[in-house]
Each structure stands twice: as C-alpha cells, then as structure tokens.
Amino acid sequence: MLDTEVYSCNSCNGWMRKDFVSSDLKCPLCGDETTVEMRELPQIL
Numbered sequence: 001m002l003d004t005e006v007y008s009c010n011s012c013n014g015w016m017r018k019d020f021v022s023s024d025l026k027c028p029l030c031g032d033e034t035t036v037e038m039r040e041l042p043q044i045l
C-alpha cells in the first residue's frame with residue numbers, strides 16, 4: 001500500500017488519483033468540487 005494524494009468529491013463518493021485528475025479537478029461522477037486528501041491505495045505498476 002502507498003500513501004496516495006487523491007481528490008475526493010464533496011457531494012458523492014467519487015474520487016480520483018492526483019495522477020488522473022480531470023483538467024478542472026471536478027468530480028468525474030457528478031461534476032461537483034473535490035477536496036485533496038491522502039489515502040492508502042495499492043501502488044500502480
């Protein structure tokens with residue numbers, strides 16, 4: 001596991017890794033604002 005910076009949605013359970021964010025940092029599911037946070041995620045190989 002790896003501490004990973006992610007952007008999580010303020011409205012739904014949607015989130016995205018920092019490496020794969022959309023250009024406007026909006027939630028990919030509902031389009032709301034996201035907040036950056038740290039999560040432990042499996043490392044991408």
Ligand SMILES: [Zn+2]
Binds near residue numbers: 011
């Ligand atoms: Zn959302």
